[in-house]
Amino acid sequence: MRQEQADCRSEDSALVSNALLLKVTSAIAGLALLTAGISYAGHRYGERLSLAGHTDSPQVFSISIGSDMLQVPANMIRFREQRASGAAERLNIYLTWPDMQGYSQANRARFDRLDLANQLIFIELSQATMSRDMSGRLEPIYSRLFEGEPKAVGNGLVQHSLRADSGYAGEAIFTASRPAKPDYVVRCVLPQTRSPEPSSGDCQRDIHLGSGLTVLYRFSATLLPDWEPIDEAIETFVQNRLSTDGAAGS
Numbered sequence: 001m002r003q004e005q006a007d008c009r010s011e012d013s014a015l016v017s018n019a020l021l022l023k024v025t026s027a028i029a030g031l032a033l034l035t036a037g038i039s040y041a042g043h044r045y046g047e048r049l050s051l052a053g054h055t056d057s058p059q060v061f062s063i064s065i066g067s068d069m070l071q072v073p074a075n076m077i078r079f080r081e082q083r084a085s086g087a088a089e090r091l092n093i094y095l096t097w098p099d100m101q102g103y104s105q106a107n108r109a110r111f112d113r114l115d116l117a118n119q120l121i122f123i124e125l126s127q128a129t130m131s132r133d134m135s136g137r138l139e140p141i142y143s144r145l146f147e148g149e150p151k152a153v154g155n156g157l158v159q160h161s162l163r164a165d166s167g168y169a170g171e172a173i174f175t176a177s178r179p180a181k182p183d184y185v186v187r188c189v190l191p192q193t194r195s196p197e198p199s200s201g202d203c204q205r206d207i208h209l210g211s212g213l214t215v216l217y218r219f220s221a222t223l224l225p226d227w228e229p230i231d232e233a234i235e236t237f238v239q240n241r242l243s244t245d246g247a248a249g250s
Contacts, residue, residue: 066127069243076102118220135182
């Protein structure tokens with residue numbers, strides 16, 4: 001009888017030990033799977049975080065704004081939701097200067113680091129709502145807001161101070177004469193004493209291109225000496241991406 005009881009206890013202990021071992025093994029396996037899942041998710045999230053909304057995809061989208069059709073690769077389109085073919089109210093593009101390239105792994109630092117933000121140019125394309133672009137608004141609008149004497153600042157640019165009550169406090173208009181073309185006009189935020197370095201969008205200018213596009217572009221005030229090649233590069237960039245009879249530009 002005692003032997004039978006001892007055998008039963010031994011068998012119960014074995015069952016308990018086996019059940020406990022199974023639970024511990026299952027827990028360890030589950031923990032390993034959870035760890036692997038967290039690691040994979042973290043890796044994927046890290047990849048997405050490092051891209052920060054950028055893409056290096058060269059896929060070209062056909063995007064129509066009003067009566068204008070543009071062919072633009074995904075890595076030049078700033079916002080993820082705009083990377084699709086079809087009609088759009090506006091299109092936001094960002095490019096490196098001076099090479100006018102979109103995002104890639106090779107130049108990712110220029111898109112991600114704040115201290116390199118002045119190497120980017122931001123472009124917004126939309127349907128024109130005004131009959132005059134910035135150059136056309138110089139005489140009828142901006143010139144009425146000037147005060148004081150204009151000041152030559154180099155590279156052919158002349159700085160015009162704006163009246164305090166003009167609505168453009170802390171800004172200035174810079175103009176430059178161009179042969180056989182309307183005067184160049186750009187509006188810039190003036191740097192303040194002890195202010196941070198100029199950002200990627202201190203200066204902005206808009207021009208009319210295509211059948212009815214307003215091309216608004218922004219760049220750092222540190223690039224003002226390059227105003228002429230920048231303006232020419234923007235015009236060439238947009239013209240080359242406008243479709244003619246449904247075909248992409250060169």
